[in-house]
Amino acid sequence: MAAVATEQTLDAAEAQCAARGAQLTPLRRLVLRLVLEAGQPVGAYALLDRLKTERGQAAAPPTVYRALDFLLEQGLIHKVERLNAFLPCIEAHHGHDHHHPHQFLICRNCGRTAEVSDHAVMHALEEAARRAGFRLERATVEAEGLCAACAAG
Ligand SMILES: [Zn+2]
Ligand SMILES: [Zn+2]
Structure with a gap:
C-alpha cells in the first residue's frame, strides 16, 4: 500500500x-x-x-x-x-457495521489471506443453523486453499 x-x-x-x-x-x-x-x-x-x-x-x-x-x-x-x-479489515473505512460477516481465504502455500464479506454465506449459515434449531449470532469462516498466484505457479 x-x-x-x-x-x-x-x-x-x-x-x-x-x-x-x-x-x-x-x-x-x-x-x-x-x-x-x-x-x-x-x-x-x-x-x-x-x-x-x-x-x-x-x-x-x-x-x-x-x-x-x-x-x-x-x-x-x-x-x-x-x-x-x-x-x-477491508470494510473498516467504508462506513459498514464493524460486525459485518467475514470470511477469510487463506493460501496454504504462501499464507496470503484475503478477506471477503459475503452476506449470502452468512444467510446460508443462518438458514442451516435455524433448521438445526440454533440461533446464529456470529460466524467467521476461515477457508484454506491456494491463492491465484500459487494456483497459477
Ligand atoms: Zn472486516
Ligand atoms: Zn499463495
Whole structure:
C-alpha cells in the first residue's frame, strides 16, 4: 500500500475512533500502520520486532496486545485464528457495521489471506443453523486453499 494511502487510512481510522469516543493513540496508530503495511496476516511477535525497528526501542508485549485488542474492538483489524495473526479489515473505512460477516481465504502455500464479506454465506449459515434449531449470532469462516498466484505457479 502506498504511503499516502496508508496515512489516509490511518486518518480515517482515527476520525472513526474519535466519533465513537475512542482514541487512536500514537502507539495504536503505529500498530495499525504496521498491520496495514504487512500486506499479509502478521503475528504479534513479528509486530513486536517491527515496532522495535520503527521506534529504536522494544515495546512491552502487553502494550502491544492491548493495542491489538483495541484495534479488534474498533473493527479496524481482524484476527485469523488459524494463523494466529492479524490483518486490516477491508470494510473498516467504508462506513459498514464493524460486525459485518467475514470470511477469510487463506493460501496454504504462501499464507496470503484475503478477506471477503459475503452476506449470502452468512444467510446460508443462518438458514442451516435455524433448521438445526440454533440461533446464529456470529460466524467467521476461515477457508484454506491456494491463492491465484500459487494456483497459477
Ligand atoms: Zn472486516
Ligand atoms: Zn499463495
